[in-house]
Amino acid sequence: MIANYGYKDGSGEYYISIDTDKCIDCAADRACLTACPKHMFEIITDDYDDEVAWVKKECTRALAYDCAGCKPAGGYTSLPCTTACTPGAIKHSW
Amino acid sequence: MNAEVAAATAAPEKKEFWRWQENTWFDETKNWKDAKIITCGIDVGSVSSQAVLVCDGELYGYNSMRTGNNSPDSAKNALQGIMDKIGMKLEDINYVVGTGYGRVNVPFAHKAITEIACHARGANYMGGNQVRTILDMGGQDCKAIHCDEKGKVTNFLMNDKCAAGTGRGMEVISDLMQIPIAELGPRSFDVETEPEAVSSICVVFAKSEALGLLKAGYTKNMVIAAYCQAMAERVVSLLERIGVEEGFFITGGIAKNPGVVKRIERLLGIKQVETKIDSQIAGALGAALFGYTLMQKQAAK
Numbered sequence: 001m002i003a004n005y006g007y008k009d010g011s012g013e014y015y016i017s018i019d020t021d022k023c024i025d026c027a028a029d030r031a032c033l034t035a036c037p038k039h040m041f042e043i044i045t046d047d048y049d050d051e052v053a054w055v056k057k058e059c060t061r062a063l064a065y066d067c068a069g070c071k072p073a074g075g076y077t078s079l080p081c082t083t084a085c086t087p088g089a090i091k092h093s094w
Numbered sequence: 095m096n097a098e099v100a101a102a103t104a105a106p107e108k109k110e111f112w113r114w115q116e117n118t119w120f121d122e123t124k125n126w127k128d129a130k131i132i133t134c135g136i137d138v139g140s141v142s143s144q145a146v147l148v149c150d151g152e153l154y155g156y157n158s159m160r161t162g163n164n165s166p167d168s169a170k171n172a173l174q175g176i177m178d179k180i181g182m183k184l185e186d187i188n189y190v191v192g193t194g195y196g197r198v199n200v201p202f203a204h205k206a207i208t209e210i211a212c213h214a215r216g217a218n219y220m221g222g223n224q225v226r227t228i229l230d231m232g233g234q235d236c237k238a239i240h241c242d243e244k245g246k247v248t249n250f251l252m253n254d255k256c257a258a259g260t261g262r263g264m265e266v267i268s269d270l271m272q273i274p275i276a277e278l279g280p281r282s283f284d285v286e287t288e289p290e291a292v293s294s295i296c297v298v299f300a301k302s303e304a305l306g307l308l309k310a311g312y313t314k315n316m317v318i319a320a321y322c323q324a325m326a327e328r329v330v331s332l333l334e335r336i337g338v339e340e341g342f343f344i345t346g347g348i349a350k351n352p353g354v355v356k357r358i359e360r361l362l363g364i365k366q367v368e369t370k371i372d373s374q375i376a377g378a379l380g381a382a383l384f385g386y387t388l389m390q391k392q393a394a395k
Contacts, residue, residue, distance in 0.1 A: 001247055001248055001249065001250070002248070002249040002250075002336070003249075003250060004249075004250065004251035004252075004335070004336065007254075007255035007256075008253060008255075008331065008332070009255060009256065009295065013335070015251065015335070047207050047208055047210075047211035047247075048246065061254075061255045093335075
């Protein structure tokens with residue numbers, strides 16, 4: 001399942017997509033949990049009883065601000081979350 | 095004080111143009127007492143609450159009403175509304191699943207499942223296994239969902255940051271225009287030329303623009319048409335993010351507004367799958383069907 005967390009507002013579209021099929025047997029040992037400086041990811045049991053990562057509810061409405069520090073303007077050449085997720089489950093839309 | 099003075103000084107009766115029709119239905123051709131497994135889905139949304147009863151995997155009855163100021167009471171009232179009509183008690187129900195915004199606050203629920211999974215399951219029942227793309231236009235959020243032939247979610251996107259593209263936005267316009275909400279859709283087609291859409295990003299901006307258009311000489315119907323178009327454009331942009339496939343189905347209260355539905359169909363270039371079942375109960379129906387599957391699994395062990 002592709003789960004998109006985020007929003008669209010007047011300034012643009014901000015979604016983090018997680019391919020949960022790649023989370024079920026995570027080959028990166030849940031590295032996303034520690035890679036994100038804001039600790040936005042969490043492991044939950046989804047509606048189909050699979051243990052997958054999601055973006056915490058309280059973070060989904062402020063992605064443009066919370067993720068800004070990890071973008072090139074913040075000094076990063078690649079996003080810590082997508083780099084840590086070696087199976088390639090995490091993507092940013094912006 | 096004589097009657098004339100009393101009438102002149104009394105506060106004017108406030109009409110609630112936004113108030114949509116609450117309703118209760120059950121299948122009079124069946125008797126729930128004949129069912130082996132009775133499951134219930136309770137969808138406590140931000141604006142409406144529904145209780146749906148499923149007997150042996152088939153829709154039996156439902157109650158749809160406005161959500162009150164607390165989720166447990168809304169869940170109880172929704173269920174009581176249908177149970178009173180059919181002489182059922184809570185003990186007669188084998189399994190209850192809560193869903194929606196207030197799903198964790200349904201005191202008698204055995205399990206809580208997200209509305210995304212429940213809407214997909216409900217749409218699969220209502221529209222058949224051809225349904226692949228679902229648009230849920232809820233009271234205060236909007237969801238675009240892809241599912242497989244069994245109603246299992248394969249891709250979803252939810253926008254709950256603002257009220258644009260939601261039922262609440264339509265209620266605001268209904269009150270502003272002082273036109274009952276059920277009349278907005280049909281009236282939006284009563285225009286000579288289709289106007290440009292108002293702001294599709296924010297309901298507050300849309301309301302300001304609507305007022306500006308009225309002052310500029312637009313008729314009420316033109317303003318409604320502009321708002322319906324804005325709402326359609328907003329949700330279509332969400333749908334396009336996850337991709338649109340044939341087998342398109344709309345759930346939620348806005349599915350009853352032809353002014354928005356027809357404009358979405360026009361923008362997407364596809365027709366929605368028709369159903370005779372109330373579009374507002376999709377989430378609760380899906381929850382009840384999840385309950386039925388869980389009961390079957392338990393029985394098989």
